[in-house]
Amino acid sequence: MSDKVKKQEDLKKDAGKIFLEEISESPLTVTILAIFTGLLLGGVLVAITTEAVYQAFGVSLWEGIKAAVGAAWQTYQALFYGSVGNPSKIIAAFQSGDAEEIRWAVNPFFDSLLVSTPYIFAGLAVALGFRVGLFNIGAEGQLFIGAATTVTAAIYLKGLPAIIHIPVSLLAGFLGGGLWGFIPGWLKAATGGHEVINTIMMNYIAFRLSEFLLRGPLKNPEGFSPVSAPIQESAQLPRLFQAPIRFHIGFFIALFFAFLVYLFLFKTTWGFTLRTVGANPRAAKYAGMSIIQSTVLGMFLSGGLAGLAGANEVLGVNHNLALAFASGYGFDSIALALLGKSHPLGVVLAAILFGFLRNGAIQMQILAGIPVDIISILQAFILAFIAAPAIIRTIYRLKEPEIDIEAVTLRGWGGN
Amino acid sequence: MEPILELKGITKSFPGVLANDHINLTLNQGEIHALLGENGAGKSTLMNVLYGLYAPDEGEIYVRGKKIAISSPRDAIAQGIGMVHQHFMLVPVFTVTENVMLGDETIRAGGFLDRKTPADRIREISHEFHLEVDPDSFIHDLPVGVQQRVEIIKLLYREADILILDEPTAVLTPQEVDELFTIMRSLVESGKSIIFITHKLREVLTFADRITVIRGGKVIGTTTPAEANQNQLAAMMVGRDVSLEVNKEPAQIKDIVLETEDLVVLDDLNNAAVKGVSFDVRGGEILGIAGVQGNGQTELVKAITGLSHPAAGKLRLLGHDITHASPRTITELGSAHIPEDRQHDGLVLTATIADNLVLNTYYRKPFAKYVVLQEDKVLENAEEIITNFDVRTPSPLIPAGSLSGGNQQKVIVGREFSRPIKFLVASQPTRGLDVGSIEYIHKRLLEKRGAGVAILLVSTELDEIMELSDRIAVMYNGQIIAIVEAEGATKEQIGLLMAGVTEA
Numbered sequence: 001m002s003d004k005v006k007k008q009e010d011l012k013k014d015a016g017k018i019f020l021e022e023i024s025e026s027p028l029t030v031t032i033l034a035i036f037t038g039l040l041l042g043g044v045l046v047a048i049t050t051e052a053v054y055q056a057f058g059v060s061l062w063e064g065i066k067a068a069v070g071a072a073w074q075t076y077q078a079l080f081y082g083s084v085g086n087p088s089k090i091i092a093a094f095q096s097g098d099a100e101e102i103r104w105a106v107n108p109f110f111d112s113l114l115v116s117t118p119y120i121f122a123g124l125a126v127a128l129g130f131r132v133g134l135f136n137i138g139a140e141g142q143l144f145i146g147a148a149t150t151v152t153a154a155i156y157l158k159g160l161p162a163i164i165h166i167p168v169s170l171l172a173g174f175l176g177g178g179l180w181g182f183i184p185g186w187l188k189a190a191t192g193g194h195e196v197i198n199t200i201m202m203n204y205i206a207f208r209l210s211e212f213l214l215r216g217p218l219k220n221p222e223g224f225s226p227v228s229a230p231i232q233e234s235a236q237l238p239r240l241f242q243a244p245i246r247f248h249i250g251f252f253i254a255l256f257f258a259f260l261v262y263l264f265l266f267k268t269t270w271g272f273t274l275r276t277v278g279a280n281p282r283a284a285k286y287a288g289m290s291i292i293q294s295t296v297l298g299m300f301l302s303g304g305l306a307g308l309a310g311a312n313e314v315l316g317v318n319h320n321l322a323l324a325f326a327s328g329y330g331f332d333s334i335a336l337a338l339l340g341k342s343h344p345l346g347v348v349l350a351a352i353l354f355g356f357l358r359n360g361a362i363q364m365q366i367l368a369g370i371p372v373d374i375i376s377i378l379q380a381f382i383l384a385f386i387a388a389p390a391i392i393r394t395i396y397r398l399k400e401p402e403i404d405i406e407a408v409t410l411r412g413w414g415g416n
Numbered sequence: 417m418e419p420i421l422e423l424k425g426i427t428k429s430f431p432g433v434l435a436n437d438h439i440n441l442t443l444n445q446g447e448i449h450a451l452l453g454e455n456g457a458g459k460s461t462l463m464n465v466l467y468g469l470y471a472p473d474e475g476e477i478y479v480r481g482k483k484i485a486i487s488s489p490r491d492a493i494a495q496g497i498g499m500v501h502q503h504f505m506l507v508p509v510f511t512v513t514e515n516v517m518l519g520d521e522t523i524r525a526g527g528f529l530d531r532k533t534p535a536d537r538i539r540e541i542s543h544e545f546h547l548e549v550d551p552d553s554f555i556h557d558l559p560v561g562v563q564q565r566v567e568i569i570k571l572l573y574r575e576a577d578i579l580i581l582d583e584p585t586a587v588l589t590p591q592e593v594d595e596l597f598t599i600m601r602s603l604v605e606s607g608k609s610i611i612f613i614t615h616k617l618r619e620v621l622t623f624a625d626r627i628t629v630i631r632g633g634k635v636i637g638t639t640t641p642a643e644a645n646q647n648q649l650a651a652m653m654v655g656r657d658v659s660l661e662v663n664k665e666p667a668q669i670k671d672i673v674l675e676t677e678d679l680v681v682l683d684d685l686n687n688a689a690v691k692g693v694s695f696d697v698r699g700g701e702i703l704g705i706a707g708v709q710g711n712g713q714t715e716l717v718k719a720i721t722g723l724s725h726p727a728a729g730k731l732r733l734l735g736h737d738i739t740h741a742s743p744r745t746i747t748e749l750g751s752a753h754i755p756e757d758r759q760h761d762g763l764v765l766t767a768t769i770a771d772n773l774v775l776n777t778y779y780r781k782p783f784a785k786y787v788v789l790q791e792d793k794v795l796e797n798a799e800e801i802i803t804n805f806d807v808r809t810p811s812p813l814i815p816a817g818s819l820s821g822g823n824q825q826k827v828i829v830g831r832e833f834s835r836p837i838k839f840l841v842a843s844q845p846t847r848g849l850d851v852g853s854i855e856y857i858h859k860r861l862l863e864k865r866g867a868g869v870a871i872l873l874v875s876t877e878l879d880e881i882m883e884l885s886d887r888i889a890v891m892y893n894g895q896i897i898a899i900v901e902a903e904g905a906t907k908e909q910i911g912l913l914m915a916g917v918t919e920a
Binding site: 267268269270271272273275276279280282283284285286287288289290 | 721723742743744745747753755760761762763764765766767771775776778779784787788789791
């Protein structure tokens with residue numbers, strides 16, 4: 001026994017090794033390296049799809065490499081300028097002291113946060129579903145329904161002060177999205193119909209329903225296109241800066257909701273129930289929890305959060321409802337909930353990353369002529385690496401985390 | 417004679433722990449060598465080293481006197497070493513033949529699979545070693561004991577001479593265990609050699625040629641059944657004296673706690689699994705339900721604990737009708753349940769030990785204030801139970817899944833016993849546990865009996881039933897065919913009843 005104890009102490013002393021082990025065992029490292037590797041591969045992809053690179057390779061190998069690196073560099077520079085801003089412009093603007101110039105220079109950064117906001121809500125929606133063991137593929141549809149109910153409340157409720165009108169409109173969005181989540185939740189509980197199929201079907205219904213609403217009941221009587229009337233000023237989410245910055249308090253509401261979801265999931269008995277049902281429904285049933293209640297509640301809350309993503313866009317950015325005004329957020333949110341490990345904090349970080357990528361991509365297309373789709377491919381790379389951590393571990397020679405059962409139980413029951 | 421297999425100084429460490437510490441082991445040709453040790457003693461690590469799943473840090477392996485290196489199961493198989501894992505590696509929707517040939521398929525001209533040659537070979541093997549099995553039947557149609565034979569045939573098909581059987585009896589009924597040992601005998605008689613991993617003392621004494629005991633990663637000693645007895649072996653395994661006999665006080669029988677009346681329960685396929693069962697359990701007594709696995713015990717327990725509802729009949733607990741009550745209602749009446757399948761029903765393996773310890777009380781005071789979880793109380797509760805029930809864990813905040821089976825069971829027992837209860841259903845409470853754990857759980861059950869709790873003990877281990885029960889109900893084919901007083905009952909009598917034989 002004595003030499004064994006000694007060996008264990010040796011292990012303990014080697015702090016550097018333990019530190020490295022801790023780092024390499026933490027899933028966060030994998031996530032960060034996955035993002036890094038995704039960006040790297042994205043660069044390669046840009047290089048091999050740029051015609052100029054091939055021409056440069058025709059001249060010489062060195063020219064070719066230079067052109068390839070240059071193309072990738074230019075792309076990411078454009079992505080950075082588009083999502084954060086052009087540093088030299090920002091410095092120049094601050095030196096000039098002209099307020100409007102400063103606002104223009106920092107606008108890309110705030111626009112990225114603006115794009116991140118619906119991602120936070122929708123990501124929370126999907127993450128909450130995951131925690132209950134539900135695959136809510138319907139965030140996209142719930143978002144549209146939430147936007148429609150919000151816009152209804154924001155247009156037709158008149159004479160309310162902003163302090164009441166905004167919460168009521170948000171609540172309308174939550175309930176609308178919640179209803180759209182409740183239906184597949186209830187179908188699952190009552191009939192066993194799988195939520196993946198039913199939420200996808202609910203998406204189609206939502207798309208067609210919003211189309212119907214915008215060509216009929218919700219259509220702005222004064223216009224020709226399928227767009228709703230503008231919402232009441234009292235329902236608009238206040239913007240924090242003057243034009244052109246559209247950044248509004250929705251971002252902070254989203255952060256607040258992330259915190260609420262965190263409290264709900266990890267600090268309340270309801271969250272305990274939902275998480276247990278998600279982790280092991282059989283044990284949950286054995287412990288007296290209701291699977292049916294949890295499924296329905298989980299889908300309702302998930303849908304509600306997705307509805308808030310729509311509400312946020314309508315009240316904060318668009319100020320009306322248009323066709324397909326925010327398409328893609330709901331589907332992207334599935335990916336970012338995975339990236340964020342279904343934890344509210346992870347979701348917020350992943351949402352900000354996705355927001356910057358999505359916003360930067362538009363500038364990238366304008367400035368560097370690189371199609372927006374490269375961002376989708378980049379996101380796909382990142383997710384593939386997260387989903388297959390073995391690849392990242394192999395590339396970077398990270399150690400596999402070992403849950404060592406014997407470490408815990410090597411010594412038996414005996415009282416020696 | 418030169419040993420067929422020799423392990424010299426095998427050492428394997430995992431971060432923070434030495435699982436194998438310079439282990440030496442020799443296996444002679446034609447011998448059944450039992451490797452005995454508690455869960456976590458290092459038996460499986462050693463065998464995984466031998467089978468090429470782990471690379472040893474130190475040590476040498478000799479097969480037939482030649483030093484060899486094994487770095488993958490493929491190498492092991494090439495050296496004639498084969499392993500039957502505790503959890504079978506079979507494809508349920510494939511036939512026996514398909515499973516056996518998997519990974520080593522014979523091809524006919526044109527690239528088509530040849531099923532006939534392997535099937536014939538399987539018939540030869542089953543004939544030669546008395547391993548009766550139909551090569552054309554599907555795995556999912558076969559009982560567990562026969563599936564195990566398929567696993568053994570897989571090894572023989574690959575011409576393994578050294579067979580490693582990891583806890584082969586854990587999943588078998590007593591009859592199947594006897595059959596397995598007959599098979600093992602016929603294998604060694606025809607020149608095969610067997611390493612047989614177990615923690616069951618009676619088995620090694622009856623069937624092994626030599627016994628090596630491992631504790632804490634080290635070989636404690638090698639002996640033979642002739643030289644050893646159960647108490648000695650248990651002491652070697654655990655490192656202290658273990659009392660294998662249960663000291664039972666006379667029962668203090670109180671009022672009826674649970675009554676069942678003509679209970680009919682359906683299984684998942686809507687067939688009647690429990691067919692009109694009536695019995696009652698009184699405070700202060702243990703009613704043991706004996707029977708071979710699959711005679712309706714599981715469904716009976718499900719109905720009593722509210723996990724399913726009976727199709728007919730009545731259930732009363734402490735005077736309340738619980739025929740259609742929910743699990744939570746039944747729990748709140750003062751009922752506790754140690755489930756048969758601890759990993760699926762009893763625990764959330766990914767959740768922390770602390771959370772698992774409040775799994776059915778988290779919503780009540782003191783663990784919740786309205787809807788807010790009181791984490792400090794949850795943690796306090798965990799620390800208290802971990803101390804009281806001797807759960808071996810570095811922290812209450814690690815996932816329950818990282819504990820050994822025995823410690824997982826202690827988490828469940830700790831949780832169920834730490835609240836005031838009047839009725840307890842213990843379903844296979846010691847399945848798969850080692851001697852020390854079994855001793856401990858039995859002691860706790862008798863303590864609760866002494867405190868006046870009514871206990872329904874369901875077990876397929878006849879010894880356990882005989883030792884603990886005050887009355888024994890034998891279940892056969894969905895019915896209770898007899899209830900006898902434990903005192904004066906013999907093993908033969910109960911064994912016959914378990915096989916459905918009622919005297920005229």
